[in-house]
Amino acid sequence: MSREKARRGFTLIELAIVLVILGLLLGMGVGLVRMLTKRNKIMEAREKIREAREVVNAAIDALIGHAMSRGCLVLKDNDPLQGFFSGTQFYQNAGIPRIKDSWGKFLYYIVAPEIAQGGKGGQCSSNKDICSQDGTSLILKVCKDAKCSSWDEEYHDIAFVIVSGGPNYNIQISPYNPILVYMPGIAVDGFKEDGNATGGFDDIVKWVTLNELKVKIGCQYLRKTLPKILPPRTFPKKLPIEKVKPIEKRD
Numbered sequence: 268m269s270r271e272k273a274r275r276g277f278t279l280i281e282l283a284i285v286l287v288i289l290g291l292l293l294g295m296g297v298g299l300v301r302m303l304t305k306r307n308k309i310m311e312a313r314e315k316i317r318e319a320r321e322v323v324n325a326a327i328d329a330l331i332g333h334a335m336s337r338g339c340l341v342l343k344d345n346d347p348l349q350g351f352f353s354g355t356q357f358y359q360n361a362g363i364p365r366i367k368d369s370w371g372k373f374l375y376y377i378v379a380p381e382i383a384q385g386g387k388g389g390q391c392s393s394n395k396d397i398c399s400q401d402g403t404s405l406i407l408k409v410c411k412d413a414k415c416s417s418w419d420e421e422y423h424d425i426a427f428v429i430v431s432g433g434p435n436y437n438i439q440i441s442p443y444n445p446i447l448v449y450m451p452g453i454a455v456d457g458f459k460e461d462g463n464a465t466g467g468f469d470d471i472v473k474w475v476t477l478n479e480l481k482v483k484i485g486c487q488y489l490r491k492t493l494p495k496i497l498p499p500r501t502f503p504k505k506l507p508i509e510k511v512k513p514i515e516k517r518d
């Protein structure tokens with residue numbers, strides 16, 4: 268009889284141990300699922316950023332092709348921005364398909380007025396000819412703070428800039444001259460026309476200088492002196508992926 272009680276007691280202990288182990292395994296499983304879910308979200312966010320960079324590059328290629336055929340860059344007809352130009356319609360006006368980034372938002376375009384002219388086709392006037400220009404008035408700064416009281420880099424003779432609003436769906440650069448872009452994560456909204464939104468700077472910005480554009484469209488074959496070539500720049504090189512917030516889609 269005592270042996271039977273002992274066996275029953277041992278069975279209960281066994282059950283308790285099994286329950287504890289099951290609880291631990293379940294807890295580990297939940298933790299693992301959470302970790303994998305977070306990892307998947309991070310990978311998905313990275314993939315979208317990679318796609319957005321490709322879309323920005325495709326827009327740049329489209330513009331270079333347009334410049335090659337016309338001799339200058341395309342200009343949006345209605346310019347609300349002090350002589351520089353937003354890109355919500357320009358692709359369509361120029362016969363180039365409008366391009367959205369991987370979050371479903373149209374890219375933003377700024378072009379130097381010295382090398383831009385309206386119209387869908389035909390050669391540009393000689394005073395807008397890219398190969399004839401020695402510089403542009405467009406400047407770009409990479410700011411270290413929201414007021415841009417200090418900046419990391421400054422570039423002159425910018426030909427054009429393409430911007431994706433990034434994961435937070437809000438264009439945050441300052442689109443005037445000088446154009447201001449910011450170090451990743453800085454709380455800033457330099458572009459009120461795109462709506463007010465908070466959050467760290469996460470725009471994907473790429474710019475092409477006049478000299479780079481000259482080389483791309485073949486000006487060097489028309490001139491005796493070869494313009495100085497700088498390496499292409501994409502900003503920022505890295506985004507704070509873990510801080511990516513849910514995207515609220517708008518049109």
Ligand SMILES: [Ca+2]
Pocket residue numbers: 431432433434435436437438439468469470
């Ligand atoms: Ca943004």
